[in-house]
């Protein structure tokens with residue numbers, strides 16, 4: 539028997555799921571194939587650094603997953619027939635017994651603006667910034683985590699530019715008072731003008747606009763028979779299994795799952811990784827004829843870099859509300875750097891530890907079984 543497990547997308551969620559599943563099952567019983575559009579693992583959480591001109595060393599997916607038993611395939615996924623269990627790519631078709639959908643999200647960048655949501659977008663912005671002259675305006679739209687990181691990184695690397703950030707709310711309004719104050723001080727130090735209570739419409743304003751006002755789930759799922767939420771993410775149960783197709787799991791930015799307080803989980807790497815662990819545990823357990831356990835899905839912190847030597851780590855409650863405690867300045871920058879490194883290193887971890895590889899004993903469960911309970 540060879541149970542074919544196919545994982546679409548080799549970002550944080552897909553790579554973590556692949557390595558854990560491969561380490562959990564016996565090789566002759568199951569094969570794990572990871573399909574990704576490019577050979578490198580893209581560290582999305584560092585794309586503002588790429589845009590600001592820093593050299594972020596690429597990591598090959600093959601190297602990252604070496605020793606885990608995962609087969610990587612470079613191909614662009616163009617479609618999915620979930621009823622026929624077939625994936626279509628620009629390099630042919632692939633059939634699966636179990637699928638993990640982890641194609642992530644894209645930035646909502648209106649025409650004429652720049653986005654940081656993918657590597658190509660970050661490189662385009664990098665090249666464009668390189669062509670700007672002193673005093674040229676750069677406006678970052680969006681006061682969320684990505685907006686704060688983008689504005690500060692650009693202002694730090696190009697102090698000659700006139701950088702501003704537009705937000706519909708107040709700068710860092712969700713942070714604890716001390717953390718908020720620190721963000722304001724960093725913006726003042728870097729000379730970033732803040733436009734609060736400002737809703738920017740597409741096509742508005744002059745100069746360079748960097749759009750950091752949210753992500754949309756990969757659009758591919760909405761064109762399939764998989765059940766999706768209004769925002770296009772795949773509806774999954776608490777084990778990350780599709781609400782409509784029990785042989786499909788979704789993780790990361792493409793998955794719609796309710797977290798603490800019944801709220802839909804945010805599109806964050808810090809949420810995608812535990813989701814991947816949960817999906818891997820459920821897949822391995824079910825194929826091994828065991829009941830899957832539930833991994834906790836909640837929030838611990840929000841890490842915000844404010845350039846390379848400054849930052850804020852806001853510790854949060856399980857439901858993402860800010861606690862009083864936070865870290866700031868160089869200590870926060872070091873903490874954030876450690877979190878970014880961990881997000882990659884932990885893909886390799888399962889191969890450093892001896893794991894019990896289980897035999898595949900069970901056929902994939904049918905619709906409506908215990909997973910949906």
Ligand SMILES: Cc1cc2nc3c(=O)[nH]c(=O)nc-3n(C[C@H](O)[C@H](O)[C@H](O)COP(=O)(O)OP(=O)(O)OC[C@H]3O[C@@H](n4cnc5c(N)ncnc54)[C@H](O)[C@@H]3O)c2cc1C
Pocket residue numbers: 546547548549550551552573574575576579580582583584585586613614615616640641642643654655656683684687756789790791792805806807808809810841842
């Ligand atoms: C600048 C920036 C900073 C961020 N900072 C943080 C942070 O500090 N903390 C945090 O928690 N989150 C942060 N995020 C969000 C975080 O990056 C995402 O939530 C995370 O990347 C989602 O992981 P994922 O695996 O679901 O998707 P991704 O990491 O986007 O991976 C998806 C993968 O699928 C591949 N793919 C997509 N479409 C196709 C296709 N059709 N065919 C084949 N392959 C395809 C892509 O190439 C990619 O490898 C940041 C995002 C950005 C842009």
